[in-house]
Amino acid sequence: MRIPILKLKNYLLISVQVDLDDQTALQFQEDLLNKIHQEGSFGVVIDLTSVEMIDSFIAKVLGDVVEMSNLMGAKVVLTGIQPGVAITLIDMGIVLDEVPTALDLEQGLDKLQQELEA
Amino acid sequence: MSVQSNVEVHSEWGIVSARQAGRNLAKELGFGGVDQARFTTAISELARNIYLYAEQGEIIIETVENSRITGVQRGLKITARDRGPGIKSIREVMEDGYTTSGGLGAGLPGVKRLMDEFDIDSVTGEGTEITAIKWLR
Numbered sequence A: 001m002r003i004p005i006l007k008l009k010n011y012l013l014i015s016v017q018v019d020l021d022d023q024t025a026l027q028f029q030e031d032l033l034n035k036i037h038q039e040g041s042f043g044v045v046i047d048l049t050s051v052e053m054i055d056s057f058i059a060k061v062l063g064d065v066v067e068m069s070n071l072m073g074a075k076v077v078l079t080g081i082q083p084g085v086a087i088t089l090i091d092m093g094i095v096l097d098e099v100p101t102a103l104d105l106e107q108g109l110d111k112l113q114q115e116l117e118a
Numbered sequence B: 001m002s003v004q005s006n007v008e009v010h011s012e013w014g015i016v017s018a019r020q021a022g023r024n025l026a027k028e029l030g031f032g033g034v035d036q037a038r039f040t041t042a043i044s045e046l047a048r049n050i051y052l053y054a055e056q057g058e059i060i061i062e063t064v065e066n067s068r069i070t071g072v073q074r075g076l077k078i079t080a081r082d083r084g085p086g087i088k089s090i091r092e093v094m095e096d097g098y099t100t101s102g103g104l105g106a107g108l109p110g111v112k113r114l115m116d117e118f119d120i121d122s123v124t125g126e127g128t129e130i131t132a133i134k135w136l137r
């Protein structure tokens, strides 16, 4: 299973529509970094509206992909994190350190624009 | 009547099957969305630990009941069982951030906080059995 990555001007948009299994998550990490490199993207929005569960493994993969993207010069915003997912992450003591978040894709794009203009 | 689901875990797909089975049972029993997420995440952590540290084992999910003055309380119990290397120091693995695999070390302490009851029984060289219960509110 591969998660589609869409290009919109200098941005990449990803809407995760499946419950992430390990292979899919790791494949996505690699695909996204390659795409950022190919397209010279400035920003990435990863929408998690359809994701019903994030365990510590998936959280680590997501945190790593944000950090790696930052290293490559692309800012990442996570959007649409469900209440149950947010609460579970906090219960488990997992902090996605300094990862910008927004309610939905549209606000995510706004946030990226603000961050890039600042 | 008790409902039960057994999932063999010997590959990554066992992790996915176990959490799907968990989510279905949690929905069926009437857990709210947040508790469904908590329960499914706990299963995912325990199943991944079996796969990572013991290579194979099983996850059993079953309904449990508790008679109280206020009536019968229902819940779901997870049993994660393997014949892997066992855990030497339970105190150590229950510390936030303790990991032997470069993970986040958030799994076991996380499961304890996500669930209402939690117990580890492990013998070095023989295996590990972890049980955890989430009560329906």
Ligand SMILES: Nc1ncnc2c1ncn2[C@@H]1O[C@H](COP(=O)(O)OP(=O)(O)O)[C@@H](O)[C@H]1O
Residues within 6 Å of the ligand: A056, B045, B049, B050, B053, B054, B082, B084, B085, B086, B087, B093, B098, B099, B100, B101, B102, B103, B104, B105, B106, B107, B108, B109, B128
């Ligand atoms: N079923 C098991 N058998 C043997 N050791 C285990 C088992 N589950 C967990 N452990 C040990 O406990 C540690 C902590 O587990 P956990 O809290 O899930 O964090 P992580 O998996 O990120 O390391 C593991 O690194 C491992 O050494």
Ligand SMILES: [Mg+2]
Residues within 6 Å of the ligand: B045, B048, B049, B103, B106, B107, B108
């Ligand atoms: Mg673990």
